[in-house]
Amino acid sequence: MDTATSSQQYSVILADVVDSRKIVSFSSQRDLRLDAVSALHLKNGLILSPYTVTAWDEFQTIVSRPEHIPRVLFDLRRLFSPFRLWIAVGMGAATGVDRQPINKYAGGEAFERARASADRMKTQSRKYRILTNFETGNADFDTIANAIYHLQDSLLEGETEKQWATINLQEATHSMEQTAQRLGLNISTVSRNLKRGYYWQMIDTIDAMERIMKVHF
Numbered sequence: 001m002d003t004a005t006s007s008q009q010y011s012v013i014l015a016d017v018v019d020s021r022k023i024v025s026f027s028s029q030r031d032l033r034l035d036a037v038s039a040l041h042l043k044n045g046l047i048l049s050p051y052t053v054t055a056w057d058e059f060q061t062i063v064s065r066p067e068h069i070p071r072v073l074f075d076l077r078r079l080f081s082p083f084r085l086w087i088a089v090g091m092g093a094a095t096g097v098d099r100q101p102i103n104k105y106a107g108g109e110a111f112e113r114a115r116a117s118a119d120r121m122k123t124q125s126r127k128y129r130i131l132t133n134f135e136t137g138n139a140d141f142d143t144i145a146n147a148i149y150h151l152q153d154s155l156l157e158g159e160t161e162k163q164w165a166t167i168n169l170q171e172a173t174h175s176m177e178q179t180a181q182r183l184g185l186n187i188s189t190v191s192r193n194l195k196r197g198y199y200w201q202m203i204d205t206i207d208a209m210e211r212i213m214k215v216h217f
Contacts, residue, residue, distance in 0.1 A: 009217065010094040011063040014114040015076060016122075018084040018131075020057035027056075029083075034059060037079050046072055052101045060114070062097055062106070066217040070209035073132065073149075074202055077156065078171065081164035084131065086121055089145075090114025091136035091217070113137065128154055141216045145209065152205060155198045163197030166190060170199065 020026050030053070038050040041061075048062040063069050073087055092109030099105035117135035124130075132149035134142050169179045170190070180190045194200065 008093065009066070009091055010097060010108075010110040011066050011069055012060060012090045012094070012110040012114040013063060013069070013072060013076075014054075014060045014088045014090065014111075014118050015058065016086040016088075016118065017057040017080070018086060020083075023083065030057070030059075033080050033083075037075060040075065040079075041072060048097060049100050049102050052103045054103045060103065060111075062094070062102060062110075066091065067210045067213045069213065070206040074206055078164055078168050081159070081168075082161050086118060087132050088114050088118035088121060089132075089134045089136070090117055091134075091138075109137075129157065131156075136217075138216055141212070144212060148205060148209065152198075152202070155201065159197055163193050163199075166193040167197055167199050167202075170194060 017023070017026075017030065020030075023029065034051045034053070038047070038061075041047040042050065045064055046068045048064050051059045051061045053059045061072075063072055069089060073089075076085060076087060090110045090113030092113050094106060094108035094110040096102070096105035096107060113135040117133045120135070121130050121133040128150075130150050131153040132146075134145040134149070136142055136145075166179065166183065169182060170176065173179050173182065176187050176190050176194075180187045183190065
């Protein structure tokens with residue numbers, strides 16, 4: 001029996017790897033990353049089910065609560081590095097969310113909005129590349145969220161593998177001293193890599209967007 005009701009809102013993430021055909025041994029690298037991020041997000045209660053591949057370079061999941069979306073987006077960006085992702089967010093009613101795999105059983109408004117968001121992000125002609133897009137049914141929120149993340153997307157265009165590696169280790173240690181020791185670097189170099197990788201701005205974005213989402217949803 002479906003547990004969703006018309007009043008219950010679900011948050012769907014639909015992600016697509018950019019230029020996947022150019023990546024050597026793509027499917028094995030994709031699965032390795034998906035297994036790691038699924039384990040992390042299930043352990044922390046951020047998603048309702050493991051990430052499910054829906055096409056060669058596309059996968060999806062259902063986020064457990066709207067305010068978890070900012071953390072999920074950040075983790076996908078950092079843990080899929082050096083791959084770049086288009087990430088679409090859709091919110092709304094859904095059915096079949098208690099059955100797995102979700103690409104076979106789940107559907108509804110949230111999934112339709114995620115698909116529409118993905119299509120719009122990849123097909124609209126713009127002066128700059130967009131890698132994140134929201135479609136929630138709340139026009140005011142979408143304006144705020146898309147403005148914030150489109151700016152962040154532009155900042156992250158120049159992110160290097162070294163910066164992402166430093167960010168990932170910092171997320172694991174939560175200590176610049178330990179990060180420096182494990183990387184064999186001095187603290188000033190770690191600090192510089194984090195600043196140049198816009199780490200602190202991303203952390204502030206997570207905090208701000210979590211609070212904004214609690215107000216709107």
